[in-house]
Amino acid sequence: MSSLLAQAWAIAAKDLLLEFRSRTAFLSALVFTALVLAIFNFARDPTAVSAVDLAPGILWITFTFAGMLGLNRAFGLERENHAMDGLLLSPASRTALYVGKTIANLAFVGAVEAIALPLFALFFDVPLWPVLGPLVLVIALATLGFVAVGTLMSSMAVNTRFAELMLPVLLLPFLVTPIIGAVQTTARILTHRPFVELVPWLKLLTAYDITFVVLCTLIFEFTLEE
Amino acid sequence: MAAASVSGAAAVLEVAGLTKRFGHVRALRGVDFALGLGESLAVFGPNGAGKTTLLRILAGLLKPDGGAVRFGGELLVRGNAAHRRRVGLISHHSLLYDGLTAAENLVFYGRLYSVAEPRAAAERALAGVGLAARASDLVGTFSRGMVQRLAIARALLHDPDVMLLDEPFSGLDQGAAATLRELLGRLRAERRTMVLVTHNIDEGLELATHVAIQVAGRFVSLGSRDGDLAAYRARYAEATARDV
Amino acid sequence: MTAIPSAERSLRRSGLWMGIALVLMAGVYVRALAFTPEEATQGLAQKIFYVHAPSAWVAFLAFGIVGVCSALYLFLKDPRLDLFAASAAEVGTVFTMTVLVTGPIWGKTIWGAWWTWDARLTLTLFLWFIYLAYLVLRTAVEEPGRRARYSAVLGILGALLVPFIHVSVYLFRTLHPMPVVLRPGRPELPGSMLITLLSAFTVFTLFFIALLARRYAWARLVDARAQGEAERADTSR
Numbered sequence: 001m002s003s004l005l006a007q008a009w010a011i012a013a014k015d016l017l018l019e020f021r022s023r024t025a026f027l028s029a030l031v032f033t034a035l036v037l038a039i040f041n042f043a044r045d046p047t048a049v050s051a052v053d054l055a056p057g058i059l060w061i062t063f064t065f066a067g068m069l070g071l072n073r074a075f076g077l078e079r080e081n082h083a084m085d086g087l088l089l090s091p092a093s094r095t096a097l098y099v100g101k102t103i104a105n106l107a108f109v110g111a112v113e114a115i116a117l118p119l120f121a122l123f124f125d126v127p128l129w130p131v132l133g134p135l136v137l138v139i140a141l142a143t144l145g146f147v148a149v150g151t152l153m154s155s156m157a158v159n160t161r162f163a164e165l166m167l168p169v170l171l172l173p174f175l176v177t178p179i180i181g182a183v184q185t186t187a188r189i190l191t192h193r194p195f196v197e198l199v200p201w202l203k204l205l206t207a208y209d210i211t212f213v214v215l216c217t218l219i220f221e222f223t224l225e226e
Numbered sequence: 227m228a229a230a231s232v233s234g235a236a237a238v239l240e241v242a243g244l245t246k247r248f249g250h251v252r253a254l255r256g257v258d259f260a261l262g263l264g265e266s267l268a269v270f271g272p273n274g275a276g277k278t279t280l281l282r283i284l285a286g287l288l289k290p291d292g293g294a295v296r297f298g299g300e301l302l303v304r305g306n307a308a309h310r311r312r313v314g315l316i317s318h319h320s321l322l323y324d325g326l327t328a329a330e331n332l333v334f335y336g337r338l339y340s341v342a343e344p345r346a347a348a349e350r351a352l353a354g355v356g357l358a359a360r361a362s363d364l365v366g367t368f369s370r371g372m373v374q375r376l377a378i379a380r381a382l383l384h385d386p387d388v389m390l391l392d393e394p395f396s397g398l399d400q401g402a403a404a405t406l407r408e409l410l411g412r413l414r415a416e417r418r419t420m421v422l423v424t425h426n427i428d429e430g431l432e433l434a435t436h437v438a439i440q441v442a443g444r445f446v447s448l449g450s451r452d453g454d455l456a457a458y459r460a461r462y463a464e465a466t467a468r469d470v
Numbered sequence: 471m472t473a474i475p476s477a478e479r480s481l482r483r484s485g486l487w488m489g490i491a492l493v494l495m496a497g498v499y500v501r502a503l504a505f506t507p508e509e510a511t512q513g514l515a516q517k518i519f520y521v522h523a524p525s526a527w528v529a530f531l532a533f534g535i536v537g538v539c540s541a542l543y544l545f546l547k548d549p550r551l552d553l554f555a556a557s558a559a560e561v562g563t564v565f566t567m568t569v570l571v572t573g574p575i576w577g578k579t580i581w582g583a584w585w586t587w588d589a590r591l592t593l594t595l596f597l598w599f600i601y602l603a604y605l606v607l608r609t610a611v612e613e614p615g616r617r618a619r620y621s622a623v624l625g626i627l628g629a630l631l632v633p634f635i636h637v638s639v640y641l642f643r644t645l646h647p648m649p650v651v652l653r654p655g656r657p658e659l660p661g662s663m664l665i666t667l668l669s670a671f672t673v674f675t676l677f678f679i680a681l682l683a684r685r686y687a688w689a690r691l692v693d694a695r696a697q698g699e700a701e702r703a704d705t706s707r
Contacts, residue, residue, distance in 0.1 A: 003340060006337070006340075007337070007338055010334060010337040010338060011338075014323070014326070014330075014334050017326065017330070018323060018325045018326065021325050021326075022325055077323075080323070080324060081319050081320045081321055081322055081323070081324065082317065082319035082320075082321055083321055083322065083323055085287060085315075085317070085319070085321055086321035086322070086335065086380070087338070088286075088287055089285055089286065089287060089310060089313075089315055089321075090310060090335065090338035090339055091307035091308070091310045091311050091338065091339060091340070092307075092338045093307065149627070152623070152627075156607070156620045156623065156624075159611070159616070160607070160610035160611055161610055162610070166606070166607070166610055169602070169603050169606055169607075170603050170607065170624065172599070173596055173599045173600045173603060173628070173631065173635075174627070174631055176596060176634075176635050176638055176639075177631075177634045177635060177637075177638045180638045180639075180641075180642055181638065184641075184642070200641060201641070204634075204637060204638060204641065207634075208634055211630065211634070212627075212630075215626075215627065215630060216627075219544075219623055219626065219627070222544050222619055222622070222623055223619065223620065223623055225289065225619075248613065248614075248615060249613065249614035249615065249700075250614075250696055250697045250699075250700035250701070251700055252704060
C-alpha cells in the first residue's frame, strides 16, 4: 500500500514538475477562465438580474470548462516519446498510475480555481470572504468528483482521434450531479441560508464522490490492458 | 517450426507456444524458444511479422492469448510486477520526458522501480553511458544519439535479467550507431541475456549468439549463429520473398 | 466458417419474432384507440401515454442490459457480450428518442409547453446523452479489443450514473404527474385503461426483445463475415 502511494506520488510530482516548467496548460486555463468570466458579464442585463442570482451558475460553468481544458493534459503528456509505455513497463501498479494522475489533475484544477475565485468575486462584486469556509468545502467536494471521473475519461479520450471533443462528450453527463449539487449549495451559501438546507445536497455530493472515486480507481486498469 | 531449447544451459527466459490475436488478425501463431545466461537472440523479419508483438509480450506490455513465458522458471502472470522488474526495454522511442533533465528522468524511473537510492543509481547509470556531464540538461536538448544512450541507461537502471531491444538502431546516424554498438557489445560482454528485434540483418548479427527469422507470426528458422553470415542473408531473403 | 450460416439463421428467426411482435403491437394500439375510454381531463392526447410509458420502460431496461453486459465483458472477455451490449445501446437509443418525442407532444397538449424540465423527462434526456456518448465512443476507436473495453467501462459507469441523475433532478424539481400505476394502494387507472396499459408494456417489451435479437444477429453476421475474410487472407500467406 505504501509503495502504491509512493509510486502515485512520484508520478504526480513528475507531472507537476513538467507542468511547472512549461506552464503552458496552466496559463491557458487561467486566461480562458478570465475571459469566460468577463464574457458572462456581457451576457446578462445588470439591471434586470442581480449578480448574486446568476453567480453560482456562472462560477460553476467557468470552473467546469476551465477544468476540462486541463484534464486531457494528464495523459496527453505521456504520448510524447511513447512515455506511457515506460510507465506501463515499470512495476508501478495501474492503480498507482490512476491515483498519481488524479492527484496531479486535482492540483492543477485546484490551482486554477484558487485564482478564478477571487477574480469571480471581483468581477461580480460578490462578497465571498464571510462564507469562504463552506464555499471552499463545496468546491473541494464537487471538484473531487469531477476530476476523478474526468481523469478516467481522459485516459480513454486521448486514444481517440478527436480527444478534445471526445472528453466533453464522455464527461459532461457525469457532471450533472456535481454541478447541480455545487450550484445549489453555492447559491444557498451566498444567500446565507441555514445549514439544514444544504444537507441533502452535501449528502448527494458526498455519495457521488465516494461511489465514483472508488469505481474509477477499480475500473481504471481496464482502460489499459491489451 | 517446432523449436525446443536453444542450448543446454539453464533457461533465463523460456517461451512456449505463444499466440496473440488482435480482433480477427493473428499476430503470433505459436512461438517457442529458450535462452540461457549470456545468450542473445536476434529476431529478423519483415514488417508485419509480429516481432514487435512478441517483444511487447516479453516486456509485459501485452498479454498473450495462449502459451507461457517463464523467467528463470517462474511463470509470467498477468499484472505481475515481479516480471516487469526483470526486463528492460530499449525501443526506437525513447520513453523519456523532454521537459525533464536526464537525471530527473532516471530518478523518476528509479522511484517507479523501487531502486534503492535512486539519485545515486541515476548518477552511476549516466556515467556508464557517458552522459554524466549532461545530467542537468533537459532531454529535449539532446541529440538522437544521446537520447538513445540515455534510454539504455534507463533500461539498465534496475539491473534487469533480460534486455529487450526493439529496432534500437533505427533513426541513428553513423556515429550514434557506433556508440550504440559499443554499448551493446559491453552488455554482451557482461553476459546479459538479450532479445533483439530488427529488420536490418547486419546490425543484429554482431550481437547475437542465436538467430531466428520470424515471418507471419512464427519462427521459420531458429538456431545458434555460426560464422556464415551470407547463408543467413540468403535464408532471410528467401523467407521474406515467400511472404510477399 | 460455421459462424456465418448460424448467424444468418438467427437473423431470419428474429425477423419472424419481429413480425409477430409488430402484429401484437398493432392489436394493442387498435384497442387503445378504439376500445379504451378517453381520459376525462386530458382527452385524446392521453393516449400517447400508451406509447410514452412503455418506451421509457424499455429505454431504461436496455441501458440496464448494457450495464450488465459491460460488467460481464470485463470479467469474461467474450466479444459476443460486447456485440450484445452495443446492440442493446443502439436499440435503447431509439426507444429513448421515442420517449423524448412523445413526451413533449403530450406535454404541449396538456401543459401548454413543449419542454418543462419535468424530472422524469430530464432524466430520460440525460440517459439519451449517455447513450450517445457510448455510441460516439464506439465510432472513435478502431481496434476491436480496445473498443470493447472502453465501451464496457463507459457502460458500467453510465449505469451507475443514472440513479444519481435521478436523485439530482428529483431534488431539483418535480412536475410529472404522480405515477398512476405504481402508487401504493390501488392504481388510479380504471380497469379497462389499466389492461390496455399493461398490455402495451408487455407487447413493447416483446418488440424490444425481438428488435434486440435482430440487431444482435446482424452484428454477429457482420463479425462472422469479417472473420471469414481475415481467415482467407491469413491462409493465403
